[in-house]
Amino acid sequence: MNASVGRREIPGTTLFDGAQARKGYALNKMCFSFNDAANREAFKADEAAYCAKFGLNDAQRAAIEARNVLQLIAAGGNVYYLAKFAGIFGLDVQDLGAQQTGMSKDQFKAKLLAAGRN
């Protein structure tokens, strides 16, 4: 048997479980649509209308407007789909990491390099 199978909190970490998947469905569905370049353009052309089409709730709409990754996760977003949203702005996962940890991108990169020197 596994040594530990119970649910427990991991600091700074949200497991994308059923509760998150239910809460975030509309948001993630919108972000999934950004695989298609035409949809990325439609979002850029009229952000409010595009969000309305997918039925985002107020928290999701506010998090999209703020481009705030932690808020997007709290609103049920999954990072794999959020990465497609970030792609619209040319942001990569190091930009997302820097924003979530309150660092500059250079500081975030330095933290990763340091992990290799330990």
Added chain:
Amino acid sequence: MATLVGGITTSHVPAIGRAIARNLQADPYFKPFFDGFPPVHDWLAAVKPDVAVVLYNDHGLNFFLDKMPTFAVGAAPEYRNADEGWGIPVLPPFPGEQALSWHLIESLIGEDFDLTTCQEMLVDHAFTLPMALLWPGSDAWPVKVVPVCINTVQFPLPSARRCWQLGQAIGRAIQSWDADKRVVVVGTGGLSHQLDGERAGFINKDFDLKFMDSLISDPTWATKYSITDLVELTGTQGVELLMWLATRGALGDKVRQVHRNYHIPISNTAAGTLALECR
């Protein structure tokens, strides 16, 4: 019967795709990762596989949350890559080995694995980048493929123990395939990394090195951990080591290490490569 020649596990970070597209293999940032591949290329040239069974996780190209299979096996004549939204070049299509797809499906379901089968399937960077790393610069892929997708998006994920068992069953299926073909298993993802949350940027070198060692000397070692344990130890995306574990499961009791490489970081990820030959 078919011959299982061995397995290769490697990371699939999108930044690798950007580096390949821009010919940055010798760039100081990327070189320590790409330098892990020439010995693997030499081994592939020697063992000459005809087919690659590729164990990977989709990141929201083929599968969305409307239908999320735990284990999905491709059975298509061809697999295409497509735009994933953040702009790495789309790679040429991959020819499918449908005879092995259906043999795998029959064999795995015969062993009580409840699969989803896909006669149409887009393959994302987690499939395409390892292929481009293993067979670089070719206009046409020199192997046919069978993709096997493991859910690492939506929890609950299949346990480490279950992925190990899936790998074992894949190994048995390959070895009972009535075809004069040589097969390599490829597992993609990992090693430790976390993209999301305040813990973004988490890396665990000690665990990664122990895990790589374990695949040679004590391959079921990681199956003692729950998925929550693995997230805590390796990060939310570090759980992609499930594909490494399943690959090792396919290779049988004893393996010979052909080559290994480990480098921190590529993007947010501890990037590893391991090539193992069946003994």
